[in-house]
Amino acid sequence: MSSKATIYGFLFVGLAVTLALIVAPAVYAVSLSFYQMDSFVGAPKWVGFANYVAVLQAPEFWRALLNGAIYALGSIVFQVILGIGFALVLNEAFPGRNLVRGLSILPYLLPTVVVILTFKWMVDGGIGIVTKAVEAMGLPPINWFESPGAAMASTILVSVWMWTPFVTTCFLAALQTVPQSLYEAARVDGTTAVQRFFHITLPMLKPILTVVVLLRAIWMFNKFDVIWLLTRGGPVGATENLAILSYRHAFNLFDIGGGAAIATISFALLSVAVLIYFWVFPLEDD
Amino acid sequence: MGRAKTLPRRLGLYIAALVISVYSAFPIYWMVVSSLREPTELLTNVSLIPNVLSLESYRNLLELTDYPRHFMNSVIVAVVAVLVTMVFSVMIAYAVTRQRIRGKKVIVGAMLYAYMFPPLLIAIPIFTIFARLGLSDTLTGLIASHLTLTLPLGVWFLWGFFKSMPFELEEAAMVDGCTRLGAFLRVVLPLALPGLITVAIFSFLLSWTDYTFALVMIGSDANKTLPVGLASMVGSFDLRWGEIMAGSTLIALPLFAAFALMSQYFIQGLGAGAVKG
Numbered sequence: 055m056s057s058k059a060t061i062y063g064f065l066f067v068g069l070a071v072t073l074a075l076i077v078a079p080a081v082y083a084v085s086l087s088f089y090q091m092d093s094f095v096g097a098p099k100w101v102g103f104a105n106y107v108a109v110l111q112a113p114e115f116w117r118a119l120l121n122g123a124i125y126a127l128g129s130i131v132f133q134v135i136l137g138i139g140f141a142l143v144l145n146e147a148f149p150g151r152n153l154v155r156g157l158s159i160l161p162y163l164l165p166t167v168v169v170i171l172t173f174k175w176m177v178d179g180g181i182g183i184v185t186k187a188v189e190a191m192g193l194p195p196i197n198w199f200e201s202p203g204a205a206m207a208s209t210i211l212v213s214v215w216m217w218t219p220f221v222t223t224c225f226l227a228a229l230q231t232v233p234q235s236l237y238e239a240a241r242v243d244g245t246t247a248v249q250r251f252f253h254i255t256l257p258m259l260k261p262i263l264t265v266v267v268l269l270r271a272i273w274m275f276n277k278f279d280v281i282w283l284l285t286r287g288g289p290v291g292a293t294e295n296l297a298i299l300s301y302r303h304a305f306n307l308f309d310i311g312g313g314a315a316i317a318t319i320s321f322a323l324l325s326v327a328v329l330i331y332f333w334v335f336p337l338e339d340d
Numbered sequence: 341m342g343r344a345k346t347l348p349r350r351l352g353l354y355i356a357a358l359v360i361s362v363y364s365a366f367p368i369y370w371m372v373v374s375s376l377r378e379p380t381e382l383l384t385n386v387s388l389i390p391n392v393l394s395l396e397s398y399r400n401l402l403e404l405t406d407y408p409r410h411f412m413n414s415v416i417v418a419v420v421a422v423l424v425t426m427v428f429s430v431m432i433a434y435a436v437t438r439q440r441i442r443g444k445k446v447i448v449g450a451m452l453y454a455y456m457f458p459p460l461l462i463a464i465p466i467f468t469i470f471a472r473l474g475l476s477d478t479l480t481g482l483i484a485s486h487l488t489l490t491l492p493l494g495v496w497f498l499w500g501f502f503k504s505m506p507f508e509l510e511e512a513a514m515v516d517g518c519t520r521l522g523a524f525l526r527v528v529l530p531l532a533l534p535g536l537i538t539v540a541i542f543s544f545l546l547s548w549t550d551y552t553f554a555l556v557m558i559g560s561d562a563n564k565t566l567p568v569g570l571a572s573m574v575g576s577f578d579l580r581w582g583e584i585m586a587g588s589t590l591i592a593l594p595l596f597a598a599f600a601l602m603s604q605y606f607i608q609g610l611g612a613g614a615v616k617g
Contacts (some may be wrong), residue, residue: 057520061439068432068495070448075487076454082465094471143356154357155364156603163595163606164368165549168568168588171574172371175581183370215367221608250448269456276458279551283571300460305556310464317460328453 099191122295202292397582408570429494
């Protein structure tokens with residue numbers, strides 16, 4: 055077998071698998087959004103843009119879009135602030151640093167289900183440790199999920215806990231590339247630590263900050279499992295984002311075309327973010 | 341930056357490190373401790389250290405629920421997903437780095453793009469296709485959906501890995517009479533092992549922790565994987581927190597063990613943005 059045949063053989067097999075598993079489903083999802091289907095095995099009926107019209111006219115779509123934006127923005131802001139703070143601390147030398155670095159990554163390794171169940175157990179109304187601690191401090195009990203604002207705050211809190219380690223790890227790697235000579239020079243000039251942070255550290259972290267914020271924005275905007283497990287999108291839709299709305303349409307209401315239309319709209323919105331990503335970070339060849 | 345640090349500054353640093361540790365690890369500690377308490381003590385005692393350790397919650401979990409079966413399902417799905425991902429991602433990544441192929445940027449870009457897809461964009465069509473094939477509620481369907489996460493990750497990561505590997509290695513082997521395939525198998529693969537291990541770890545992590553696809557693809561109790569099985573226990577079990585925390589600990593355990601043994605691969609992968617989520 056010639057050298058070229060091997061390479062093209064690899065490529066052919068690999069691309070065939072990708073086409074079947076990723077490209078075909080995505081194309082199929084977009085095409086489903088133009089059909090009406092009341093069951094997954096029933097015959098689809100062409101309806102053109104009717105699903106889109108129905109989806110865009112429903113107030114719950116706009117509410118879900120807004121909720122998704124609030125959730126994504128809220129969780130990204132706190133992840134980035136905490137992540138930078140943690141990275142600055144973990145970049146200093148102190149005994150046991152490697153242990154603390156290891157511990158700080160652990161939340162990122164946990165399955166979402168485990169995090170949500172543990173959180174629910176800790177804030178359990180009768181016997182959760184957080185509930186007991188709040189009680190012991192003489193504070194009124196916290197209703198974590200009952201009001202719309204509290205439910206949104208809870209989903210953001212849990213998400214920040216889970217994904218801060220990603221930000222910490224990225225910034226920690228970036229901090230290690232900042233030349234020490236910059237700090238030495240600034241120190242000679244009599245700057246304060248705060249000035250050095252804003253004039254040296256932050257500008258040096260800007261490229262990685264852009265990557266992190268873009269990637270986190272894309273993933274947080276599409277988040278399904280955290281919200282579904284924590285609140286099911288409730289109370290009365292207060293934490294429902296586009297992913298939850300799409301799931302409910304397809305799998306609870308059996309409006310498969312509508313669910314596909316919502317997924318396609320999120321896909322289009324996300325594509326804007328991905329285009330920005332590729333524009334800021336063009337793929338380097340070889 | 342650490343020379344002649346003042347005492348208050350050092351103290352501040354220690355306090356910050358302690359806060360980070362407690363913040364990150366306390367919920368995990370609490371999960372493990374709760375799983376090891378006497379079920380009766382669990383409801384009355386919130387001491388940070390339990391008086392007696394008990395395995396009763398684990399015994400109940402393993403004897404009275406479908407947990408062992410869900411564990412096996414999770415193992416099967418994750419292992420197959422990891423193996424398939426390694427084989428195909430190494431083929432694609434190698435082909436696009438070693439040959440001038442028109443549109444290879446498109447291939448790599450599409451992979452990165454696919455890695456950012458909304459989950460429902462994939463879940464709805466895959467479920468529909470498998471339902472029409474009469475394969476709904478099967479582990480095969482779940483594995484296929486997991487590959488939509490792990491394959492782009494594998495190609496993306498190995499692409500970066502092969503780019504940094506000099507061509508001369510295989511060329512030398514091929515001058516010595518190896519075929520391209522022989523050079524690939526005997527020279528490239530062994531050198532790519534660290535990259536392959538990273539891909540295997542993160543594919544396993546993605547498949548093992550997945551809740552969304554398993555919720556969509558699996559309907560029957562017998563075919564559930566751990567995350568969905570455990571979540572459905574909350575509703576049906578009358579909130580027996582001891583058993584639920586025992587189940588959570590057992591899901592997390594393989595991941596922590598892998599992290600402890602192979603932390604350098606984890607850090608490397610995290611740095612490359614390897615985990616979606």
